[in-house]
Amino acid sequence: MLHQCFNIVLGLLLIIQIFLLIRLCARPQKSKTELFILGSGGHTREMLHILSLVKPTDPIFVHADSDILSKDLTSKIYQESKFIPIVRARQVKQSYFTSIFSTVHALFKSFKIIYDTKPSLLISNGPGTALPLMLSAWILTKLNFINCKTVFVESYCRIQHLSLTGKLCKFFVNEFVVNWEGIHKKGMKYIELYPK
Structure with missing residues (x-):
């Protein structure tokens, strides 16, 4: 059963890769869209x-479809902004095995969101929802569909160790920012965003 699911996922990825390779010569459109992951x-x-x-002019926000509170809180400040729901890559207390399938589902949705919005900037500060979106933006940029700079700001509460999302995203983001000198390593920027 697991072997069949794996083959299906590989087949779908191959089809997507072929489609993307056909479009490889396409030039990415210039965009001023700024995408923020809540x-x-x-x-x-x-x-x-x-x-x-950052003071964005016309931000677009992506939030987990089950996270209404974050959308409501942000929309009080950014009333005219667009909010896009996305499925969570992993629910709280979901097993790591089943999260493989939900992450693949979230990745497909992320490709659509990134391709449709064509952001020039994508910023996240650590939620797991960021992983498929950051990966999608990186892949579509590498394939010349979009021209997107990705910035991952590690959560302020991470003092000694990176989050799982941070550990995974650090390989394919343009800028990786940490808030504490204790976890500052090569390839990361230490920026004091919060007064201590």
Whole structure:
């Protein structure tokens, strides 16, 4: 059963790769779209702080479809902005095995969101929802469909160790920002975003 599922996923990825290779010669359109990934709880509060520093003109927000609170909180400040729901790559307390399938599902949705919005900038501050979106933006940029700079800001609460999302995203983001000198490593930028 697992072998068949794996073959199906590989087959779908091969079809997508062929489609993308056909479009390889396409030039990415210039875009001013700024995409921000909201996460539940403290991630949203941190993102609102980042937004106060970045001051986007017309941001688009992506949030987990089950995270209405983050959308409501952000929409109070950014009333005219567009909010796009996405399925979670992994639900709270979901097993790692079944999260493989939900992550693949989220990845397909992410490709559509990134391709449709064609962001020039994608910023996340650590929620798991970011992983498929960051990966999609990286792949579509490498394939010359879009021209998107990706920035991952590790959550402020990560003092000694990177989050799982951070550990995975660090391989394919343009800028990786940490808030604490204790986890600052080669290839990362240490920026003090919050007063200590």
